[in-house]
Amino acid sequence: MPATITAIAHYYPEDKLTNKHFESYLDTSDEWIKTRTGINERRIMKNGATSDMIVPAALKCIENAGIDKQEIDCIIVATVTPDHMYPSTAAVVQHKLGIKNVWGFDISAACSGFLFALKTAASLVESGAAKKVLLCGADKMSSILNMNDRNTAILFGDAAGVCLIEKSNDDNYGILDSILHIDGIGGQYLNQKAGGSAHPATKETVENMEHTVYQDGKTVFKYAVKGMADVSKEIMDKNNLTSEDISFLVPHQANLRIISATAERMGVGMDKVMVNIEKYGNTTAATIPLCISEWLEAGKIKKGDNLILSSFGAGFTWGSIYVKWNMNK
Numbered sequence: 530m531p532a533t534i535t536a537i538a539h540y541y542p543e544d545k546l547t548n549k550h551f552e553s554y555l556d557t558s559d560e561w562i563k564t565r566t567g568i569n570e571r572r573i574m575k576n577g578a579t580s581d582m583i584v585p586a587a588l589k590c591i592e593n594a595g596i597d598k599q600e601i602d603c604i605i606v607a608t609v610t611p612d613h614m615y616p617s618t619a620a621v622v623q624h625k626l627g628i629k630n631v632w633g634f635d636i637s638a639a640c641s642g643f644l645f646a647l648k649t650a651a652s653l654v655e656s657g658a659a660k661k662v663l664l665c666g667a668d669k670m671s672s673i674l675n676m677n678d679r680n681t682a683i684l685f686g687d688a689a690g691v692c693l694i695e696k697s698n699d700d701n702y703g704i705l706d707s708i709l710h711i712d713g714i715g716g717q718y719l720n721q722k723a724g725g726s727a728h729p730a731t732k733e734t735v736e737n738m739e740h741t742v743y744q745d746g747k748t749v750f751k752y753a754v755k756g757m758a759d760v761s762k763e764i765m766d767k768n769n770l771t772s773e774d775i776s777f778l779v780p781h782q783a784n785l786r787i788i789s790a791t792a793e794r795m796g797v798g799m800d801k802v803m804v805n806i807e808k809y810g811n812t813t814a815a816t817i818p819l820c821i822s823e824w825l826e827a828g829k830i831k832k833g834d835n836l837i838l839s840s841f842g843a844g845f846t847w848g849s850i851y852v853k854w855n856m857n858k
């Protein structure tokens with residue numbers, strides 16, 4: 530039996546940064562940001578860590594699932610902004626939630642973090658190694674941004690999405706297929722230079738802002754368009770799905786132009802694409818669960834819908850997962 534998503538919830542901080550805010554001190558404009566990225570505003574967590582966004586989303590998810598939190602036997606956190614290098618954010622979340630007999634770990638796959646973690650959680654459930662996995666995709670990107678770099682400051686935001694992964698009750702519903710990739714060629718184009726064992730923190734690395742996101746946007750854009758469009762089409766073909774069969778494309782929200790190019794390649798109209806980048810920007814591991822949770826809350830997803838989840842991110846990492854939705858709201 531395949532694994533499936535049995536509950537989902539999200540959290541975003543109250544504080545907003547609009548494009549106008551960046552206009553006030555950077556050489557940029559609301560118009561440039563809107564037309565080049567699709568972003569109008571993003572949420573920023575002023576106080577607290579990534580785990581502090583995960584916990585409220587997790588509590589809501591557990592409530593939506595109608596389970597006792599002690600039934601959860603594994604916690605996975607996909608993030609590139611962990612509370613600490615160690616302990617894992619999964620351990621921090623376990624402690625804050627007070628879940629007793631559980632194990633867990635973090636996954637680092639940047640903007641593909643949620644998909645890589647979803648595949649991992651599904652494999653654990655399908656093999657019988659876990660029964661109820663709390664799967665969290667969350668990033669406090671504002672903690673690693675250079676707010677004076679117009680190339681990156683405008684792109685990202687903070688949020689969390691949490692879902693519960695369990696065995697499906699039907700062979701034909703759930704997480705049905707996945708194609709995932711990693712290629713270290715991307716390291717030079719999108720990275721955080723210092724803070725790891727290659728370049729531990731020094732006074733100089735801090736002064737040079739080497740603990741913040743570096744991105745060669747133009748190059749990443751080219752790889753992202755090809756990577757995300759190709760893999761999304763590939764998973765459709767592999768599963769004999771036509772564009773009519775697709776209920777929703779759920780793309781990682783990095784740039785509206787990358788999303789449109791992917792939809793076009795799949796032959797899917799924008800009315801079938803989940804887009805909320807205008808409100809949140811790129812929240813890295815949170816974009817996909819945030820979309821699904823919002824669409825579900827709005828009653829737009831129904832049992833039997835075919836969802837194609839697709840992402841591209843630092844590494845490079847990219848991939849697609851085919852989900853036949855298994856629940857009504």
Ligand code: COA
Nearest residue numbers: 557558561565640679680746747749750753783784841842
């Ligand atoms: N405001 C105004 N101008 C800006 C700007 C801003 N906020 N940010 C960059 N620019 C400038 C650049 O410096 C460049 O100027 P130059 O030509 O004088 O060097 C110019 O705009 C055009 O830059 P370019 O990189 O061609 O723009 P773009 O159309 O590619 O858009 C990104 C830039 C970053 C929005 C886009 O490249 C992108 O989305 N990249 C991929 C992001 C992504 O998918 N990441 C992966 C997952 S995290």
